[in-house]
Amino acid sequence: MLIDDINNSNSDPSPLLQMKGLRIEGLSDKGWQEIVCGIDLQLNRGEILGLIGESGAGKSTIGLAAMGFAKDGCRIIDGEIDFDGIELRKAPEWQKRKLRGTRISYVAQSAAAAFNPAHRLINQFTEGPIEHDLLSEAKAKEKGRTLYRTLDLPDPDYIGERWPHQVSGGQLQRMMVAMSMSCEPDLIIFDEPTTALDVTTQIEVLKTIKEIVIDRNVAAIYITHDLAVVAQLADHLMVLRYGNLIEVNSTGQILKSPKQEYTQNLLDARIRNEKITAQIPNPKTLLNVESITAGYGKGPDILQDVSILVEKGRTVAVVGESGSGKSTLARVITGLLPARFGDIHFQGEPLPDKLNHREKQQLQKVQMISQLPDTALNPRHRVRDIIGRPLSFYLGLKGKEKEQRINELLQQIELSQDYIDRLPSELSGGEKQRICIARALAAEPELIICDEVTSALDSIVAKAILNLLQRLQNELGVTYLFISHDIDTVANIADQVVVLYAGRVAEQGSKSAVFQPPFHPYTRLLLSSVPEMRQGWLEETLSTREAKAGIAREVKITEQGCPFAERCPISIEDVCVGSRPPLQTMTSGHIYACQHSKEVLLRESQH
Amino acid sequence: MQKTLKNLSSAPLSAKFGMVIIFIYLVIAIFAPLIAPYGEREILGKAYQLMSSEHLLGTDNLGRDMLSRLIYGARNTIGIALITTALAFLIGSLIGMIAAALGGWIDQLLSRIVDIFMSIPALIFALLILSILGTAMPYLIGTIVIIDSTRVFRVARATAMNVAVMDYVEVARLRGEKLAWILRKEILPNITAPLLAEFGLRFCFVFLFISALSFLGLGIQPPTADWGSMVRDNATLISYNDITPLIPAAAIALLTVAVNFVVDWMLHKSSGLKDVD
Numbered sequence: 001m002l003i004d005d006i007n008n009s010n011s012d013p014s015p016l017l018q019m020k021g022l023r024i025e026g027l028s029d030k031g032w033q034e035i036v037c038g039i040d041l042q043l044n045r046g047e048i049l050g051l052i053g054e055s056g057a058g059k060s061t062i063g064l065a066a067m068g069f070a071k072d073g074c075r076i077i078d079g080e081i082d083f084d085g086i087e088l089r090k091a092p093e094w095q096k097r098k099l100r101g102t103r104i105s106y107v108a109q110s111a112a113a114a115f116n117p118a119h120r121l122i123n124q125f126t127e128g129p130i131e132h133d134l135l136s137e138a139k140a141k142e143k144g145r146t147l148y149r150t151l152d153l154p155d156p157d158y159i160g161e162r163w164p165h166q167v168s169g170g171q172l173q174r175m176m177v178a179m180s181m182s183c184e185p186d187l188i189i190f191d192e193p194t195t196a197l198d199v200t201t202q203i204e205v206l207k208t209i210k211e212i213v214i215d216r217n218v219a220a221i222y223i224t225h226d227l228a229v230v231a232q233l234a235d236h237l238m239v240l241r242y243g244n245l246i247e248v249n250s251t252g253q254i255l256k257s258p259k260q261e262y263t264q265n266l267l268d269a270r271i272r273n274e275k276i277t278a279q280i281p282n283p284k285t286l287l288n289v290e291s292i293t294a295g296y297g298k299g300p301d302i303l304q305d306v307s308i309l310v311e312k313g314r315t316v317a318v319v320g321e322s323g324s325g326k327s328t329l330a331r332v333i334t335g336l337l338p339a340r341f342g343d344i345h346f347q348g349e350p351l352p353d354k355l356n357h358r359e360k361q362q363l364q365k366v367q368m369i370s371q372l373p374d375t376a377l378n379p380r381h382r383v384r385d386i387i388g389r390p391l392s393f394y395l396g397l398k399g400k401e402k403e404q405r406i407n408e409l410l411q412q413i414e415l416s417q418d419y420i421d422r423l424p425s426e427l428s429g430g431e432k433q434r435i436c437i438a439r440a441l442a443a444e445p446e447l448i449i450c451d452e453v454t455s456a457l458d459s460i461v462a463k464a465i466l467n468l469l470q471r472l473q474n475e476l477g478v479t480y481l482f483i484s485h486d487i488d489t490v491a492n493i494a495d496q497v498v499v500l501y502a503g504r505v506a507e508q509g510s511k512s513a514v515f516q517p518p519f520h521p522y523t524r525l526l527l528s529s530v531p532e533m534r535q536g537w538l539e540e541t542l543s544t545r546e547a548k549a550g551i552a553r554e555v556k557i558t559e560q561g562c563p564f565a566e567r568c569p570i571s572i573e574d575v576c577v578g579s580r581p582p583l584q585t586m587t588s589g590h591i592y593a594c595q596h597s598k599e600v601l602l603r604e605s606q607h
Numbered sequence: 608m609q610k611t612l613k614n615l616s617s618a619p620l621s622a623k624f625g626m627v628i629i630f631i632y633l634v635i636a637i638f639a640p641l642i643a644p645y646g647e648r649e650i651l652g653k654a655y656q657l658m659s660s661e662h663l664l665g666t667d668n669l670g671r672d673m674l675s676r677l678i679y680g681a682r683n684t685i686g687i688a689l690i691t692t693a694l695a696f697l698i699g700s701l702i703g704m705i706a707a708a709l710g711g712w713i714d715q716l717l718s719r720i721v722d723i724f725m726s727i728p729a730l731i732f733a734l735l736i737l738s739i740l741g742t743a744m745p746y747l748i749g750t751i752v753i754i755d756s757t758r759v760f761r762v763a764r765a766t767a768m769n770v771a772v773m774d775y776v777e778v779a780r781l782r783g784e785k786l787a788w789i790l791r792k793e794i795l796p797n798i799t800a801p802l803l804a805e806f807g808l809r810f811c812f813v814f815l816f817i818s819a820l821s822f823l824g825l826g827i828q829p830p831t832a833d834w835g836s837m838v839r840d841n842a843t844l845i846s847y848n849d850i851t852p853l854i855p856a857a858a859i860a861l862l863t864v865a866v867n868f869v870v871d872w873m874l875h876k877s878s879g880l881k882d883v884d
Contacts, residue, residue, distance in 0.1 A: 334781055355780065363783040376774040380796035393782060443782070 014085075016186055016219045017043040017066055022079035024061050024070060024243075035074070036061055036243045045186065048213055048220045050234030050251065052227055052266065054458040055429065058243040059223045063189045066221060067104050068096045084186065101128045105180035109192040111172040115164040121175055122160025128182045140182070147178045150215075151208050169322070170201030174208045181212060188213070190222045194229060198321040198485050199529035203547060206232055206538055225458045227266050228531035231255055232538035239263050251535060269459035270488070270533050277314075277495040277510065285348070286312040286479050287333070287447055292342035294332045300557055301340065302328045303503045310447065310496075315473065315480040317494035317511070319487060319526065323555035325503035326483045330451050333481070334368055347446070364394045367440035371452035373432035377424040383410075383435055384420045390442040409438040412475075413468060430461035437468065441476070449481045454489055466492050487530050491515060499523050502555050502563035509590025517605035520592045521546070521568045524605065545569040562595070570596065570604050618872055625868030632862055636682040643675040648830045655844065658851075665851055668840045676832040677855060683827055684834050685862075687748065688814040692806060694752045695813070699759025700802055704790045706760070707767035708776075718764070721757045729754045730819065737825045747826060751813055758812075762805045766798040800873065807870035811863045818859055834859050 024036035036058040043049050051059040061074060068088030070076050081088040083104065088096060100106075105128075108114040115124060125147075126140035135143065141160070148156035151174050164172060173193055180188050190209060194202040210233055213220050224230045230237065230251075237254045239246040239262065247260045258264045287310040294303045303325045310316045318326050331337040333344060335355035344351040346365065352358050370376045377386060387406050391397040397405055407417050413434040424432055433453060440448050450469070454462035470493060472478060484490050490497060491511065498508040499522060507520040514523060525546045531537060541547050549569040556563060565576035572595055581593040594601065618626070635642060644663075645651060649671060656666040664673035706714040724732075733750050740746045770776065776793050784793075818835030820826030827833040829840075834855035841852040 336777070336781070358783070360783050363781065368778070368781055370774045370778075372774060376778060378773075378775040378793055378797070381792075390782060393784070439778070 015042045015044045016084055017041070017221075018080070018082040019062075019065070020080040020082075022062065022065060022081065023077050024058070024065060025075050025077050026061070027073040032075075034077075034243060036065070038079070039238075039240075039243075039245055041066075041238065043187070043219045043221065045219050046213070046217045047236065048222055048234045050230035050237040051221060051223045051240060052225065052230055052237055053240035053246075054225055054460060056242065057240040059225075059240055060191050061243075062240075063106075063191055063221055063223050066187065066189055067100055067106065069100075098132070101185075102132050102134065102183040103185050104187045104189070105183070105185040107173075107176050107180045107188060107190045107193050109195055111176040111193075112164070112169065114176060115172065117164050120161055120163060121167070125160060125175075125179050125182050128179070132183060134183055143182065144178070147181055148175075151178055151211070152204075153178075168201075170197055170204055173197065173201075173205050177205070177208050177212060181216070184216065186218055188218055188220045190220060192224050195224065195226070199487065199531075200321060200525065202229070202531070203529055203538070203541060207542055209233060210538065226531070227255075227459070228270050228533045228537075231533060231535055232531060239266065255533060255535065265460055267533060269463045277512070280311070280313055283311040283314075286310050286346070287481070288345040289329075289333065290343045290345070292329070292332055292339045292344070294328060294337055294339040294342075296328075296337070300559075301503060302557070303332065303339075306342075306500070306503070306505055308498055308505075308508070310479060310481060312446070312479055313473070313477045314495040315482050315493050316496040316498060317482040317484060317490040318498045318500055319484055319490050320500035320506075321485055321526075321555050323502070323557075324500045326485070326500055327451055328503070329500070330368065330449050330481070330483055333449060334366060360394065364390075364443050365446045366449065367443050367445040367447070368449040368451065369433075369436045369440050369453050372456050373429060373436050374424075374456075376436050377432055379424050381424070382420070383422050383427075386424075386435060387438050387442050390439060394443050405442070409442055412441065412472065413438045428461075429457055430465060433457065433461075433465055434468065437465075437472070441472065441478075445478065447479045447481060449483070451483045452485065453482075455484070455486065462489070463492075469493065487526050499526070502557045504563065505591075505593060506564065507590075507592040509586065509592075513587060513590040518586065518598050518602035519605045520594060520601065521570055521604075522564050525567070562593075570600075572596075614876075621868040622872035625865040625872075628861060628865035629869065632681055632685060632865075635678055636685050639678050639682045643672075643678040645672040645675040647671075647676060647679040647832050649675075655841075657849075664854060667837065667851075668843075673837075673841075673851060673854070676837060677834070677858060679832040680834045680837060680855060681858070683831055684814065684817060684859075687744075687827065688810060688817055691748050691751045691817070692755065692810045692813045694748070695755035695809065696759050696802070696806055698752065699756035700763035700798075701790075702756070703760040703763025704767045704794055704798075705786070707764045707771045708786060708789055708794060710771075714764075717760070721760050724753065724757045725761075729816070733816070733820060734823070734825060737820070742825050742828055744827075747817075747820070751816060754816075755809060755813055759802075759805065759809060763798065763802060766801045767794050770794045770797045800876070804870050804874040807866050807873065811866050815859065815863065 019039060019041040022036055022039045022041070023034060025032040026035040039062060041049070041062070051062060053059055061071070064071060065076060065081060068081055068091060076089060083099065086095070086099070115121070122141055122144050125144040126137060129135040129140040129143070130137055144160050145157050148159055153159050153171060153174060159167065167175065177193070193209070194205050197205060206229065212218070222230055222233055234251050236248065237251050238248045239254070239260070241262055246262050247254065247258065254263060255267070258267060289306065289308040292303055292306045293301050295301045306329060308316065318329060320326055328337065332339050335353065335358055338353040344353065346362065351362060384406060387409055388402055391402050391405055406420060410417055410419055415431065415434055427435065454465055457465060466489065469480065473480065482490065482493055494511045496509070497511045497514040499506045499514065499520065501522050506522045507514055515527065519527070528541055528544060528546050546569055549567055561577045561579060562571070562581045565571045568576065575595055581595050583591050583593050584598065585591050586598050615626070650669055651662070651666060651672055652670050654666060654668050654670045656662055656670070658665045662672050662674070664677065667673055667676065702717055706717040732754060736750045737746060771794060776789060779789050779793050817826050818833070821833045821835030822839045824839070826835055829836060837855040838852050844851050
């Protein structure tokens with residue numbers, strides 16, 4: 001353990017950070033507008049305060065204001081920010097400079113973007129202490145290694161010598177947490193540190209953050225839009241919306257009895273309303289992907305022998321962590337990436353593997369909606385052009401007819417007709433995604449491939465998009481291939497589930513079968529990693545053997561054996577690493593790849 | 608239209624200054640015959656007359672009116688520079704966008720060809736071609752177009768690359784759109800701003816390049832008035848403490864500065880646009 005910097009917190013009654021009537025303005029097209037409207041905040045040592053709300057709630061702005069900082073285009077116009085007796089609004093720049101990094105530090109959302117790719121990790125760690133004349137270079141490096149060890153980073157003595165691109169996303173985020181501790185600050189601000197991560201990776205980062213805060217008795221502000229995540233960490237929660245305080249209370253109280261409707265909505269966004277699969281009398285096969293093997297350039301096979309069957313009118317979800325080959329599968333089906341081996345049949349007819357060998361009609365029937373609505377819409381095209389193009393391109397609609405159809409589509413995606421002349425920059429994230437859906441629908445497709453369509457959205461907005469997709473399926477009978485890393489989302493929308501791991505199908509079958517015991521070990525790890533909306537979930541999960549074996553590991557593609565073997569709590573030594581897991585049948589239509597028989601898996605699932 | 612006016616009024620002082628100067632130059636170039644007191648090629652008397660009320664800027668080495676030639680020079684120099692730059696842009700940005708959109712070996716091939724052209728110093732290349740083919744106007748324009756389109760190619764390719772990887776371009780491909788549509792509708796509108804800015808800069812370079820060639824005797828041929836050759840023709844006067852040869856040079860400099868002011872502003876605006884995106 002390093003030197004404790006517990007500063008007699010018990011005898012010190014005044015809070016570490018106190019904000020009173022904080023008001024911040026931001027510059028927009030319409031001039032200065034208030035984006036934080038009079039926020040009071042108090043934070044003691046050893047406490048974590050969760051700031052929660054959708055984008056535009058002013059969370060990050062408040063987080064930065066805690067360092068006495070306002071971004072370009074923002075200004076603090078009123079209020080007090082008192083940090084340990086120092087009034088940050090009045091403090092001169094040099095004093096704030098001294099505080100930042102040493103006594104207040106900041107962990108950004110995207111560690112990948114926050115690290116300088118041109119410097120070794122350890123040198124970025126030591127920059128703070130050396131710059132502030134706290135430690136010598138040798139001492140600072142020593143401290144870095146100690147912290148890496150405490151945070152359970154692999155190879156702690158040498159990992160710092162690596163460059164940022166040589167460690168995984170989760171590790172990088174933990175390096176960032178370590179870096180924020182380099183000067184032993186009193187206050188750390190975490191700005192959505194896990195939003196971009198897989199559920200399994202998220203757990204390891206949450207664990208790290210919690211350990212740091214408890215062990216070092218620091219105070220922390222945790223900013224997120226995910227209530228379930230912050231519930232694992234925070235003592236108090238502040239719910240914000242449009243820069244206003246909606247509700248503040250202890251975490252337990254907010255989870256148990258939220259006072260405001262908006263807080264209730266946030267809670268509801270996490271509740272699964274599982275789709276009940278309706279029986280279709282004569283299910284017709286729409287898409288049949290047979291033994292696809294694919295990869296990029298001369299690289300290894302990213303997908304190995306993947307077969308998927310999609311029935312008309314159903315939703316098939318492909319789920320797995322990043323690196324499991326989900327998006328590659330989408331690219332193969334759409335023809336962007338020709339497969340090395342294997343066939344694709346669509347409506348019973350073979351689909352050419354190259355995009356430009358496909359007929360216009362074949363292209364029309366398979367549409368895709370991608371992850372980032374921001375980049376999926378041409379910023380120079382108006383909604384009219386975006387939705388109108390497939391109409392004129394595939395269906396030859398013109399003039400009034402086209403206009404009418406665009407309006408119909410807008411209505412279907414629950415947007416008013418005023419949107420027809422807007423540019424993408426005049427739309428919110430959720431609205432953009434709706435336009436993407438409308439563009440896909442305009443082609444009158446049979447199959448829509450949804451590639452992580454909700455992962456870039458806030459939980460409430462994401463929920464609305466899922467509901468919309470479901471409604472459209474009920475009304476139009478369109479089929480979805482739904483790609484996601486979020487099991488929760490999948491549970492909401494899928495009929496069939498395909499669990500992909502390292503480019504191979506680990507398990508596939510109906511959703512109810514896959515998400516019930518007996519579990520495939522990987523499915524079980526994924527399921528147990530989804531945060532639950534209750535306190536104490538994190539500790540419970542960390543104590544399970546799935547978490548012990550499975551988190552903090554990367555997806556690795558292996559040529560032979562089972563790729564999941566080294567993360568699997570029940571792997572059989574020698575067997576699993578050496579030979580390929582056989583495909584076995586659980587029940588009819590539900591297959592899994594594992595050495596264990598279903599009886600063993602059932603027994604293990606009851607642990 | 609209103610938006611354009613609003614945009615113009617919000618421009619910084621330097622850009623406004625630049626726009627006014629460019630406007631004046633354009634007016635002079637277009638209405639040269641009306642403004643100029645004498646003809647472009649008229650020999651009016653003795654060479655090297657000093658400034659007087661008859662000849663406001665004196666006469667040149669053949670006894671032609673300096674002011675008139677300066678005014679006609681605007682027309683020739685700017686006109687040729689404009690045509691050349693426009694052609695260079697048409698060719699360069701089209702090929703650049705194709706290279707970016709198609710990628711692969713087509714991109715490699717086009718880029719390497721451009722590299723070869725760019726590895727030859729521009730002035731030497733132009734001198735070589737013009738001394739082989741002669742200095743007729745089409746050759747002059749053609750040579751500079753080839754040289755400049757390689758530069759435009761690089762800018763267009765680099766900016767189009769960033770756009771071509773966007774999801775919306777992928778969506779268009781998935782829809783089955785033809786290359787022409789992708790270039791025209793998806794990529795071009797998103798690289799117009801940097802291309803326009805480049806156009807301004809390129810125009811200055813072309814303009815200076817033509818003047819330089821004229822100064823060397825391989826550019827616009829006499830008796831056509833041109834600022835570059837006017838500097839050369841009257842260069843001897845500098846030894847006699849006469850500033851006359853510097854006036855066409857100043858005309859070149861002023862236009863260059865003015866265009867750059869406007870370009871700076873446009874670049875600033877286009878980068879600001881990216882923030883919003």
